[in-house]
Amino acid sequence: xxxxxxxxxxxxxxxxxxxxxxxSACGGGGGSGTTAPTPxxxxxxxxxxxxxxxxxxxxxxxxxxxxxxxxxWNVYLPLIGYKHLNGPAGATLVPYLAKAMPTVTNxxxxxxxxxxxxxxxxDGTPVKASDFKGSLERDFKVNSPGVGFxxxxxxxxxxxxxxxxxDLTGITADDTSGKIVINLTAPQGDFEYILAMPFSSVxxxxxxxxxxxxxxxxxxxxxxxxxxxxxxxxxIVRNPNFHASDFAGNVPEGNPDKMTITIYGDPSxxxxxxxxxxxxxxxxxxxxxxxxxxxxEHADQLKVYTPAxxxxxxxxxxxxxxxxxxxxxxxxxxxxxxxxxxxQGGLASPTENIFPPTYPEYAKTNYYPYNLKKxxxxxxxxxxxxxxxxxxxxxxxxxxxxxxxxxxxxxxxSLGFNAKLTLINAEVYWTTVxxxxxxxxxxxxxxxxxxxxxxxWIDTLLNGTRITPTHNNNYANFDVTSVNNGIAQLxxxxxxxxxxxxxxxxxxxxxxxxYAPWAPYLNVQYVDTFSSDMxxxxxxxxxxxxxxxxxxxxx
Amino acid sequence: xxxxxxxEFSLDTAAVLAAGESASAIxxxxxxxxxxxxxxxxxxxxxxxxxxxxxxxVCAFAGLYARHVAHIGPNDGRPLGVLxxxxxxxxxxxxxxxxxxxTGEPCPIGAPSDQCELLAxxxxxxxxxxxxxxxxxGADSLGRDVAVRLLYGGRNSLIIGxxxxxxxxxxxxxxxxxxGYFGGWIDFVxxxxxxxxxxxxVVLLGIALGAALSxxxxxxxxxxxxxxxxxxxxxxxxxxxSYVLVPYIGRPLxxxxxxxxxxxxxxxxxxQGASPLRIMFSDLLPNxxxxxxxxxxxxxxxxxxxxAALSFLGAGVHLPTPSWGNLISDGQNLIVxxxxxxxxxxxxxxxxxxxxxxxxxxxxxxxxxxAKVKVEH
Numbered sequence: 001x002x003x004x005x006x007x008x009x010x011x012x013x014x015x016x017x018x019x020x021x022x023x024s025a026c027g028g029g030g031g032s033g034t035t036a037p038t039p040x041x042x043x044x045x046x047x048x049x050x051x052x053x054x055x056x057x058x059x060x061x062x063x064x065x066x067x068x069x070x071x072x073w074n075v076y077l078p079l080i081g082y083k084h085l086n087g088p089a090g091a092t093l094v095p096y097l098a099k100a101m102p103t104v105t106n107x108x109x110x111x112x113x114x115x116x117x118x119x120x121x122x123d124g125t126p127v128k129a130s131d132f133k134g135s136l137e138r139d140f141k142v143n144s145p146g147v148g149f150x151x152x153x154x155x156x157x158x159x160x161x162x163x164x165x166x167d168l169t170g171i172t173a174d175d176t177s178g179k180i181v182i183n184l185t186a187p188q189g190d191f192e193y194i195l196a197m198p199f200s201s202v203x204x205x206x207x208x209x210x211x212x213x214x215x216x217x218x219x220x221x222x223x224x225x226x227x228x229x230x231x232x233x234x235x236i237v238r239n240p241n242f243h244a245s246d247f248a249g250n251v252p253e254g255n256p257d258k259m260t261i262t263i264y265g266d267p268s269x270x271x272x273x274x275x276x277x278x279x280x281x282x283x284x285x286x287x288x289x290x291x292x293x294x295x296x297e298h299a300d301q302l303k304v305y306t307p308a309x310x311x312x313x314x315x316x317x318x319x320x321x322x323x324x325x326x327x328x329x330x331x332x333x334x335x336x337x338x339x340x341x342x343x344q345g346g347l348a349s350p351t352e353n354i355f356p357p358t359y360p361e362y363a364k365t366n367y368y369p370y371n372l373k374k375x376x377x378x379x380x381x382x383x384x385x386x387x388x389x390x391x392x393x394x395x396x397x398x399x400x401x402x403x404x405x406x407x408x409x410x411x412x413x414s415l416g417f418n419a420k421l422t423l424i425n426a427e428v429y430w431t432t433v434x435x436x437x438x439x440x441x442x443x444x445x446x447x448x449x450x451x452x453x454x455x456x457w458i459d460t461l462l463n464g465t466r467i468t469p470t471h472n473n474n475y476a477n478f479d480v481t482s483v484n485n486g487i488a489q490l491x492x493x494x495x496x497x498x499x500x501x502x503x504x505x506x507x508x509x510x511x512x513x514x515y516a517p518w519a520p521y522l523n524v525q526y527v528d529t530f531s532s533d534m535x536x537x538x539x540x541x542x543x544x545x546x547x548x549x550x551x552x553x554x555x
Numbered sequence: 556x557x558x559x560x561x562x563e564f565s566l567d568t569a570a571v572l573a574a575g576e577s578a579s580a581i582x583x584x585x586x587x588x589x590x591x592x593x594x595x596x597x598x599x600x601x602x603x604x605x606x607x608x609x610x611x612x613v614c615a616f617a618g619l620y621a622r623h624v625a626h627i628g629p630n631d632g633r634p635l636g637v638l639x640x641x642x643x644x645x646x647x648x649x650x651x652x653x654x655x656x657x658t659g660e661p662c663p664i665g666a667p668s669d670q671c672e673l674l675a676x677x678x679x680x681x682x683x684x685x686x687x688x689x690x691x692x693g694a695d696s697l698g699r700d701v702a703v704r705l706l707y708g709g710r711n712s713l714i715i716g717x718x719x720x721x722x723x724x725x726x727x728x729x730x731x732x733x734x735g736y737f738g739g740w741i742d743f744v745x746x747x748x749x750x751x752x753x754x755x756x757v758v759l760l761g762i763a764l765g766a767a768l769s770x771x772x773x774x775x776x777x778x779x780x781x782x783x784x785x786x787x788x789x790x791x792x793x794x795x796x797s798y799v800l801v802p803y804i805g806r807p808l809x810x811x812x813x814x815x816x817x818x819x820x821x822x823x824x825x826x827q828g829a830s831p832l833r834i835m836f837s838d839l840l841p842n843x844x845x846x847x848x849x850x851x852x853x854x855x856x857x858x859x860x861x862x863a864a865l866s867f868l869g870a871g872v873h874l875p876t877p878s879w880g881n882l883i884s885d886g887q888n889l890i891v892x893x894x895x896x897x898x899x900x901x902x903x904x905x906x907x908x909x910x911x912x913x914x915x916x917x918x919x920x921x922x923x924x925x926a927k928v929k930v931e932h
Contacts, residue, residue, distance in 0.1 A: 289888070289890070289893065294673060304668065338635060340634075342634040343632075347653060413630070423769075
């Protein structure tokens with residue numbers, strides 16, 4: 001395409017978009033309630049974001065961090081996705097590239113979806129139904145950390161063993177009609193959520209089977225990544241081929257015309273830049289000793305939120321001394337969760353639960369009130385006093401992991417162990433503790449939901465049948481047959497009815513009460529800081545992706 | 556002459572004294588006696604040596620201070636503890652959170668922001684001597700006594716600084732004597748070893764080794780020669796620092812040995828049938844001892860700074876074991892409200908290094924006023 005012709009297309013697109021906006025603005029009421037909060041006339045030139053160093057990849061098949069998915073949410077669209085809304089309403093799934101939500105047949109094992117017609121990627125090539133199949137197959141080919149989510153698709157087993165020649169035979173796609181049929185080996189209650197994950201984003205079928213972070217893939221969302229300079233900057237601009245009208249209001253076109261994401265290593269600098277107006281939004285957490293200043297001088301520039309998260313210490317059920325359930329219970333009794341709130345800087349609530357309090361499956365428990373004497377007795381009875389224990393923690397200061405690691409060392413020493421701390425660089429921490437060969441005894445962990453479903457917590461983190469030698473998310477190596485069977489049974493329930501919710505709640509509480517594979521300690525709160533130029537009436541904090549960059553407005 | 560020099564003390568007092576020494580003043584005196592005579596007149600060097608000993612003394616008694624004054628160990632955190640100062644109960648780490656402005660209770664999720672306020676949990680600041688010696692320099696975010704950790708950290712930093720310097724100088728002397736005396740292929744191998752390590756920036760090499768050994772430690776079993784160093788203690792940084800600086804001492808000492816090797820007293824010793832070991836350790840070593848001693852003094856300061864740098868970067872002493880370097884790193888998160896957390900270990904490093912450098916300069920001048928011994932990397 002020549003540049004002149006390109007300009008013509010862009011101009012025509014802008015005119016068409018303006019026409020659509022005018023028509024929709026004149027349309028008045030009758031909204032479905034799913035329309036994203038993107039009032040017209042709120043466009044502005046550049047949204048400047050002070051980011052942290054947590055971007056792992058900007059390739060939808062590879063990124064498995066909030067920092068990566070927050071950016072790509074508005075760049076690469078899956079067949080279905082979430083409403084761009086605040087709070088629980090944001091957990092509702094709506095069709096993105098799909099014309100409608102999937103039709104589920106064959107006892108919950110077959111999903112049929114029709115893709116919208118006429119969609120184009122940012123490079124002008126059409127979005128095809130077969131691209132979906134290719135995108136999931138590419139996940140296997142690039143050894144995506146998300147392939148475990150697709151294990152229920154027919155053919156996934158073969159793809160897992162021979163990823164280079166992956167052919168997901170369970171998926172058929174017809175480019176002419178846009179029909180996609182997905183066959184599962186068994187019913188899977190969270191499958192629609194899995195289809196909404198960034199790993200399910202649809203990218204061109206000819207995308208290279210290797211990391212494309214620095215050579216951004218063509219986008220089908222409202223924005224496209226113009227450039228990514230790791231540890232330095234990401235530039236995001238509007239996708240000229242995106243038309244919000246094609247998506248029935250489910251995907252907002254976004255307010256900023258451009259987003260400039262600058263990566264800062266020091267949270268204090270990021271905060272200072274934001275408060276001075278050099279940046280519009282600080283994605284990093286402010287240092288605790290500046291919260292008072294923020295509250296006193298910039299209270300109207302803050303948003304405090306509690307994403308669905310649980311911070312915990314996992315205890316390896318296969319390695320001494322934590323192969324003894326009484327020792328695991330002793331650790332739960334010995335940690336003082338109120339003290340841990342203070343160590344965290346105050347912005348947290350103590351918890352003993354696996355699920356965060358935002359979940360309907362959450363039922364507050366108090367199985368392990370602080371009782372050091374009882375804990376010492378349990379350790380003494382287990383006969384493991386004096387044993388060497390190494391506590392693993394990442395060096396991620398934003399998560400206060402080094403401080404929590406030190407606290408755990410203190411706790412274990414008070415129980416009579418000979419404990420020491422090993423701090424691992426945050427970039428390789430999860431790989432280290434997720435490798436069976438390292439035999440990590442106990443370590444720091446936190447979990448932020450991939451999707452708002454109990455399976456993302458119990459199945460991903462505590463299902464013994466999902467333990468892998470590397471990239472293992474079940475850090476505790478918790479493997480109890482009755483629990484595995486319970487997960488398998490609940491997994492087949494297509495919807496979260498009250499009885500299913502009760503089932504998950506009972507299972508989670510049983511895990512903690514009887515087996516205590518973790519020592520959960522906090523649900524952490526976060527702070528978003530903005531410059532005084534931003535209009536926070538447009539602020540949207542999504543249940544999965546947290547602050548939605550696209551919907552923010554400028555005063 | 557002594558009186559005149561004594562009236563004009565400077566950092567080069569020993570050199571001034573030496574320049575004015577007549578032949579009769581040095582005749583029949585051993586070099587060590589002459590050096591001592593020059594050094595004892597250098598009051599500035601002695602004053603800073605006294606400062607160094609004071610730091611060593613204070614750190615050596617960290618345990619007594621912790622037990623009988625602060626009543627808390629270096630790794631004992633009390634985030635929920637309360638300190639009584641002049642009858643007031645002050646929390647060691649204040650309560651924080653997103654709290655209701657009126658009730659002080661945690662704000663529920665989704666509560667209107669104008670009803671809630673943000674309060675951070677901040678550790679108590681310096682109490683000096685208002686709390687009976689407790690929390691003199693305040694607490695860190697885990698509620699640990701900063702003064703206690705500072706003293707224990709100083710002890711660890713000094714052990715690493717002095718220990719690594721001793722290992723480093725001994726290794727450098729042995730290698731320099733072997734290379735300089737035997738020459739040939741032995742000199743070639745040792746010199747290339749020096750060159751290879753000289754080519755790496757010291758801090759980067761230290762970080763690389765520290766990171767490599769940080770998980771599993773160092774475990775070598777070569778029969779009689781065994782090394783078992785866990786990853787959590789001070790053994791690994793001590794070994795790394797002594798290892799990476801060997802070439803910086805070894806190379807200049809080798810040059811001296813090469814020069815001494817051609818002197819008549821060595822030829823005389825060879826002619827008398829002395830063994831190489833005897834020549835190296837009885838004839839050559841005493842002649843490089845003064846340089847080695849000066850190197851040792853100066854490199855202690857250097858190694859304390861290097862330990863601080865490595866620990867600050869997470870490749871030295873591992874938390875929760877305190878060292879001055881990781882205490883600075885620990886304190887930087889609270890630099891606005893609790894600057895003493897980072898300032899106190901920083902000041903301790905500055906004083907110790909300054910004391911050692913000034914005394915080292917004085918010692919160098921006293922031992923050999925014409926020598927240009929310095930540690931560079």
